[in-house]
Amino acid sequence: MKKKLGLLYGGKSAEHDVSLSTARAVTQALNFDKFDVFPIFITRDGEWRKGDQLTAPVESIEQLQLGKGTQDSIPNDVSSFLLNKDEKEFDVIFPLLHGTNGEDGTVQGLLEVLNLPYVGNGVLASSAGMDKVVMKQLFEHAGLKQVPYVYFIRKEWNKNQDALIAKMEEELTWPMFVKPANLGSSVGISKASNREELIKAIDLASKYDRKIIVETGIVAREVEMGVLGNDSPKVSVPGEIKPVTDFYDYDSKYNDNNTGLIIPAPVTTDVVERMKDMAIRAFKVLDCSGLVRADFFVTAEDDIVINEVNTMPGFTPVSMYPILWQNTGVTYSDLIEQLIDLAIERHEEKQQLQYQ
Structure with missing residues (x-):
């Protein structure tokens, strides 16, 4: 049986365009023999629009910018929008939203209330991971070394x-x-x-x-690792970023193909093991699920400082998270399917809870 998958993207966020790029990349990696895929576009003004079923990968971002007159356009009644009783409910929602109003726990809370399975982190992890101050305070509680x-x-x-x-x-x-x-x-x-x-x-x-x-600011190399899983997360190989600018800014991440990525990063086995330990501790202290990209600074003396985690890292062709897993032996398509399976696993576990 094919699973009915809703791709949720766009949003009222400064990272709206990043979300569109991520959504396009995910459609290009999905196995359409396994999933019935439906685009769900949130405009910059916050209007929700569901398009017709996708039967092939999306080639351009313009195809994802669903206009008025699409299959559904219901800005004020999202519950009936997602829980249409005239057709099968979604098996899983894949939020491809970055930044505020999407990556920060707001949409996750909506999906929790609607009791819909969704890919990625829950309300607490999303909101704590989004707020860099709260995240750092939790890291401090976990004994993770950080910059002042x-x-x-x-x-x-x-x-x-x-x-x-x-x-x-x-x-x-x-x-x-x-x-x-x-x-x-x-x-x-x-x-x-x-x-x-x-x-x-x-x-x-x-x-x-x-x-x-x-x-x-710290003089150090920027090294990242991907974390994948729920209660028993696994960690990817490390990757080092070599931006041509002063730091890994927006253009370096999404527009500049000159940014160097060294995978696996040339660090010692001891550094790798310490980063893995820190990545999993960060994942668990935020109560993460599904996916996280953990970002570190590694000094010339092999001192390790955790910078932050990203609870919804990008999935564009130049994004670090899927590239790290490709170099760990997990293809882009397999990665997406594993994330969907993890979402369903977490949802089924929650259904076992008693509420009376």
């Missing part, structure tokens, strides 16, 4: 700019990296080497989120 950081909200910055700058200069060292706390794909991230650049970077980050995090 300072965080604050936009109103504090507007009221106490001089005091916050003094705090950052006291607790951190130059250069500093400024980030919106609740965004991914390096959107809104800047490197600052002095006060003037710091102020400009914070003003930019505050356009994307009310909470800002500023971290000490």
